[in-house]
Amino acid sequence: GYWELNLALAGGPVLLVAVLLLDPDSWLNRGNATRVWAFRIGAYAGLAVLAGTLVAQVVSNLRGAGDVRRGFFGVIAVALENRGDPDEWRKLRHGRITHGLQFTSAARRREPTTYYGPKSGAGLALRRHPRRLAGQPLRVGLVGLGVGTLAAFAQAGDVFRAYEINPDVLRLSTGPDPAFTFLRDAPAEVTTILGDARLALERDPPLGLDVLALDAFSSDAIPVHLLTREAFALYLRHLRGPDGVVAVHVSNKYLDLKPVVRGLAGAFGLRAVLVDSPASGSVWSSDWVIVVRDDALLRDPEVDAAALPLAVNEPGLPLWTDDYSNLLLALKR
Missing domain, CATH: 3.40.50.150 (Vaccinia Virus protein VP39)
Incomplete structure (x- = not known):
């Protein structure tokens, strides 16, 4: 798959929260119950937002991609867009950066x-x-x-x-x-x-x-x-x-x-x-x-x-x- 970077980015905060939860003296465990649960809910919410953002990024980068390749310079994806339309084109993406597109019809492919x-x-x-x-x-x-x-x-x-x-x-x-x-x-x-x-x-x-x-x-x-x-x-x-x-x-x-x-x-x-x-x-x-x-x-x-x-x-x-x-x-x- 192509999730390793995003999983690694999420893994650090998840590990940090897990360590804090296991430490009885951490701010996620000490203090009155209201304060502790407020911090825990905030930490869980932060992890959820981070996970959602990272998942959305991968899905966006790979959406519509028919040819995905990973190399030393990262992941590139070729996507076919406007399928069946006279303006159907093939696009090259590297992350969020588009490096070019070409119309698929013979009449427009040199445009x-x-x-x-x-x-x-x-x-x-x-x-x-x-x-x-x-x-x-x-x-x-x-x-x-x-x-x-x-x-x-x-x-x-x-x-x-x-x-x-x-x-x-x-x-x-x-x-x-x-x-x-x-x-x-x-x-x-x-x-x-x-x-x-x-x-x-x-x-x-x-x-x-x-x-x-x-x-x-x-x-x-x-x-x-x-x-x-x-x-x-x-x-x-x-x-x-x-x-x-x-x-x-x-x-x-x-x-x-x-x-x-x-x-x-x-x-x-x-x-x-x-x-x-x-x-x-x-x-x-x-x-x-x-x-x-x-x-x-x-x-x-x-x-x-x-x-x-x-x-x-x-x-x-x-x-x-x-x-x-x-x-x-x-x-x-």
Whole structure:
């Protein structure tokens, strides 16, 4: 089953109450009867609320899931929703975090969804890149696969290279019968690499990428080593030329990563803009920071209308390095 964590969380308080009940000198046994029973009822009620909350959490996380897998990185679940409806889709969940969804109908399965709509920062970078507008193929790197949604923007002649650290996530989008088919359906050359993206990029020769999309920061625990000065130096080494783009997905419930990316851009003399795209149907609102060397992409009218400036020279920005990072300063207030 998938109850071990929640049972362990409940086990501690249950054990504490049991020990107190067995101790004749504890506050659950000493004093007048009214006081003792008031404390006991309070303890029992607290345990009941805790148990109910933990059970509801597991049930919610696994509701509708047809494929549940547990690995080193936790439990992931694939759920089929809106069954029989024209909008039926398959969704990937990791706890309460949704990492992507795909429509099941052949007519809509290449449609970009969730945080990766056409007007998202990544969508704009892929659709409006100067090379794309000139009819030339793109070389694209993806750090964090999710369900492979960004491959929906692939065109013939493109090269997509996706890095994913979780083997269970990778298996859902690869193989002869994948649960999610964005990669398989893409008309581009698609390569997947299993492992830590930074380590893999350090081993790779310069890839000549036009767009590098970093999408590993939407969960509760973020890989800080992908947002340091040294990591950004590595990303820049893999860009093709002055019109290369790094798109960083910074949608996060608890952390405000925009100042972090802004500080990194400033450290390299780059320009950073925020694309805060609205929700529409199966496309969710999202925040992406686009980092560029020159303004070729930002001069595009569609990008210009969507982009909000992020000053890179503001004092006091927390510059993260391999030796220093501060998640407390990044907490949303």
